[in-house]
Each structure stands twice: as C-alpha cells, then as structure tokens.
Amino acid sequence: xxxxxxxxxxxxxxxxxxxxxxxxxxxxxxxxxxxxxxxxxxxxxxxxxxxxxxxxxxxxxxxxxxxxxxxxxxxxxxxxxxxxxxxxxxxxxxxxxxxxxxxxxxxxxxxxxxxxxxxxxxxxxxxxxxxxxxxxxxxxxxxxxxxxxxxxxxxxxxxxxxxxxxxxxxxxxxxxxxxxxxxxxxxxxxxxxxxxxxxxxxxxxxxxxxxxxxxxxxxxxxxxxxxxxxxxxxxxxxxxxxxxxxxxxxxxxxxxxxxxxxxxxxxxxxxxxxxxxxxxxxxxxxxxxxxxxxxxxx
Amino acid sequence: xxxxxxxxxxxxxxxxxxxxxxxxxxxxxxxxxxxxxxxxxxxxxxxxxxxxxxxxxxxxxxxxxxxxxxxxxxxxxxxxxxxxxxxxxxxxxxxxxxxxxxxxxxxxxxxxxxxxxxxxxxxxxxxxxxxxxxxxxxxxxxxxxxxxxxxxxxxxxxxxxxxxxxxxxxxxxxxxxxxxxxxxxxxxxxxxxxxxxxxxxxxxxxxxxxxxxxxxxxxxxxxxxxxxxxxxxxxxxxxxxxxxxxxxxxxxxxxxxx
Numbered sequence: 001x002x003x004x005x006x007x008x009x010x011x012x013x014x015x016x017x018x019x020x021x022x023x024x025x026x027x028x029x030x031x032x033x034x035x036x037x038x039x040x041x042x043x044x045x046x047x048x049x050x051x052x053x054x055x056x057x058x059x060x061x062x063x064x065x066x067x068x069x070x071x072x073x074x075x076x077x078x079x080x081x082x083x084x085x086x087x088x089x090x091x092x093x094x095x096x097x098x099x100x101x102x103x104x105x106x107x108x109x110x111x112x113x114x115x116x117x118x119x120x121x122x123x124x125x126x127x128x129x130x131x132x133x134x135x136x137x138x139x140x141x142x143x144x145x146x147x148x149x150x151x152x153x154x155x156x157x158x159x160x161x162x163x164x165x166x167x168x169x170x171x172x173x174x175x176x177x178x179x180x181x182x183x184x185x186x187x188x189x190x191x192x193x194x195x196x197x198x199x200x201x202x203x204x205x206x207x208x209x210x211x212x213x214x215x216x217x218x219x220x221x222x223x224x225x226x227x228x229x230x231x232x233x234x235x236x237x238x239x240x241x242x243x244x245x246x247x248x249x250x251x252x253x254x255x256x257x258x259x260x261x262x263x264x265x266x267x268x269x270x271x272x273x274x275x276x277x278x279x280x281x282x283x284x285x286x287x288x289x290x291x292x293x294x295x296x297x298x
Numbered sequence: 299x300x301x302x303x304x305x306x307x308x309x310x311x312x313x314x315x316x317x318x319x320x321x322x323x324x325x326x327x328x329x330x331x332x333x334x335x336x337x338x339x340x341x342x343x344x345x346x347x348x349x350x351x352x353x354x355x356x357x358x359x360x361x362x363x364x365x366x367x368x369x370x371x372x373x374x375x376x377x378x379x380x381x382x383x384x385x386x387x388x389x390x391x392x393x394x395x396x397x398x399x400x401x402x403x404x405x406x407x408x409x410x411x412x413x414x415x416x417x418x419x420x421x422x423x424x425x426x427x428x429x430x431x432x433x434x435x436x437x438x439x440x441x442x443x444x445x446x447x448x449x450x451x452x453x454x455x456x457x458x459x460x461x462x463x464x465x466x467x468x469x470x471x472x473x474x475x476x477x478x479x480x481x482x483x484x485x486x487x488x489x490x491x492x493x494x495x496x497x498x499x500x501x502x503x504x505x506x507x508x509x510x511x512x513x514x515x516x517x518x519x520x521x522x523x524x525x526x527x528x529x530x531x532x533x534x535x536x537x538x539x540x541x542x543x544x545x546x547x548x549x550x551x552x553x554x555x556x
Contacts, residue, residue: 067496067497068497070496071496071497071533074496074533075529075533176434178434178435178436179435179436179437179438180433180434180436180438180441182434213432213434214434215432215434215435216435217435218313237432237492238432238435239518239522239523239526240313240521240522240523241315241316241317241519241520241521241522241523242314242316262497263494264496264497265494265495265496265526265527265529265530265533266526268526268529269523269525269526269527269528269529270523270525270526272525272528272529273523273524273525273526274523
C-alpha cells in the first residue's frame, strides 16, 4: 500500500521549470531545443501532415493553439498542416469559410509554422470550389481537407477533386474502416473508397487520414495496396506495434506520411519505434510531404 | 531502471503480435532500456479456460525471473478458479489481470470480489486493463467495450486493502479516480500507456491531483510500440525523483512491499 505522505503537487509549469533548471545545472537530461522553422540546408523538416486548430467558439482556443505549437517544439516537429472543422456538421458554406479565415490568420500569426488545409463541404458545390481557389491562390493554403459529409466516391465530391488536381494540391480525407458501425458517420469513407476515387482520378494527390485512428489498420493498408495515388497518413491515437512496418512493406515508404492528429507522442513514438532505417524515416517524417507540397507551381 | 507494468506474452486471437515469445519480448525490452516487465498471457484474453495459457506463460517466463514478472489471467465466473489461483501462486505468479468485459462478469459481483480478496490475501497485485484493443478496430466477432471507470472506482472503493494497477485507460481526469477529492482510497495506480501529456495535460493533472507515487510506466507491449510511452517521459522531463518513481519505484514497491 501507498503509505507515503501526500507530496507537493507538481504542475506542468513546474515540469517546464524543472527542465530549464536541469539544463542550467548541466544535469543529465537537458530539454530538447526547439527546432528551427526553416530547416538547415540539406535537412528535411519534420512535417505533421494532420493537425487541427481550435474553433474560436471554444473557450481558450488561443491557449490551445499555442499549446499545439509548444508541444510541436518539444517533439521536434517543424511544421503543422492544419485544418479547422466546424463544431456542427454538415458544415454550412458560411461555417467552412469562417474556419478557413481563422486558419489563414493562424498561418500569418505563426509565419510558416502552420500550413493550412482548406476545409469544405462538397455538398455546397460552387461555394466549395470558390473557397478552395480563394484559399490556395490568395492565401497560400497547401491542400484541401474533406471530412465525412459525403463518401468520397459520391459524385458531388468530384468537382472538389478536380479543383485540387487543377491547383496541384493534395486532399487529406477523413477515413475509417470498422467492423462495427461508426456512430454518427454514415458517410465515412474508407481506404477502399479512396482507392476507388484514385482509380477515377489517378492524378489526384489523395491522403487517407489517420490509419492509426481509423479502425482496422490492416484492412486499410491492404485496401490501398494497388492505389499508388493514395498516400497514407499514419496519425491517430492507436499505437499498435508493427503498423508502420506493415504499411512500409505493402505500400512502400514513399507513400507514408508522418502525422499526429493531435495525439502527439503517439505520432512521434510510432515513428521512433518503427524498425526502418534513417533514410526511410526521414521520408516519412517530412520528405514525402515536402515532395507533395513541391508539386504546386511556385 | 525501467519497469513496464503492462506487458504480455503469447498469441492474441485477432492480430499477429511480432514479439509474443519471451526471447523476442526481451529483445524489444533490451532495445528500449526496459529492465523488467509484468507479463500476462495474451491468449488467455479469449480462451474460455485460461489456466493452460497461464501455465504456458509460466514456462516462458521461468528462465527469466529477473526480467519477467508473471501475472495470471483468471475468470472468477469460470469453474475451478479457486484451484487455478492456488496453482498460479505455486507457479510464482505475483499478480492477476482481470478482463471483466471479455470474460463477462461484473467487477463488483460476488465472485470477482472473492477473487480480489483471495488474491489480496496472497499479496498479489490486481492489474485491470481498461481496454485491450481500440473498439473501432475490433473483429466482427466481438464487440467489447472499455471497462467503465465508474465500475473501477466502485471496485477500488469496495476493496481498500487490495492494490490495483489500472492500465490502458484514459479519461481519469473526469472520474473520481483522477481527483484528489474523489473519496477513494489510495489503493490504485495508473499507467501511462494511453494517457496524454502536454496537449491535454492528463498526466500533469494526475500528478497534481494524485501525486507522483500514483503513476506507473506501462507500454502495452507487444500489442503496442513502447516508444510512445517513452516519448511521454522524454517530453515531460520530470524531476529525477518523479522520473524514478514513475519509471520503476512505484511498481517495485508494491511488488516488494509488505
């Protein structure tokens, strides 16, 4: 039994202070330095391909957004590819425009640290296309974020895919495959749907979101095997052993993207733990996403 | 020294585990600096009669008494559990793992309380996994929800003399289990395997509310990579005293304690 006296409470602030003090005293465990936003010449930046900013209707959104940057600093993540979702879905056109406006503000506020995905609901076809063009062409957004309002094989989604092809930006698509119903997500896409969409649009740069938070990851990886146009985002809270190696075996490391989807130590830990060489890990951590982002004309 | 309170040996029914043998698990532990692991049988989670799986585990762990601490899996609603418990004590098991939702019993049912009492008399630790797999990825054959934290709280309140390891759980901050004023005895400790650090401050909040002697290093190997838990320690960078408590002392003092 625990018979120790009640200890003094230890807050997060104490931890941070302790880390700084340890460094000052030359202790054995110095804090990790924040990584530069711009990588050193020849160094590939670490890019979280799936992150979120907090909706401004949420109390404390500013502190929460700053915490995201702080945690990225501590984990050595250089850039965060962020979208913002409406609290209620399906999103209205007004709702997704508002989210994207706030993402644009965050991109300016964090100056290159935050890269923006433009979130739209394809169910508002003209508004979605206009919004994507405005965000990418006028505000430098790096891609499109689609959620679960429509399955990705629904023809209503096709104009959005065609716009992304035209603008040469990737689409990060929410996905999941469970063997039990996904509550409240009747239109969720899975890896098989994304593979089908990729067969229709082989030139599209599709990213299947959060395989480690999207149900049966073995099913998803196998479903994507013969769909080379679909990249796999490794993010999610599930830290199952072997997922990265299995994906590398079946899909090849060039199709894998590092991501966290706000599960930061899970995202970093599974890459650290994967039995892959440094070159493969560098591709996953940033090289592959950098290559995708480089396809857009400057 | 690092002690992992959340580890397993043997095959699992629904997914291949790469490090399911003692030799392979020890190799994984060595590569990550994990000295000791509290292990139970992964096969026993789905076996009807768990005792042969416990015996297999004992055979695997026996050559490594300084590295692998065996925990038995016993279902108190299955015939002969009292005999199985005695046999496991004789085999050197130091604790039990309970899977109430996989084995279809209530934590505060009479048989479960009997099992907890008998294990406590034998100075065994009660390890309670809140989940085995994420429900979103479970096989079509099973639909096993997480163990509700309010039932865990009821059990720890009902048996203040028992010592519980709560592993593979999260959401404690919203439960009496995570509150200083939760009205519960200090007879439980919580592992880090699924807890969030920094972004949602779950670990930091538990340290505030429960104190540093209530957290445990647990990874869920070989179901899960050990590295995410190691990354949590890395980014939290706790003071040395707290680090040592979480990494090893909290686990060892109950194992070695009176």
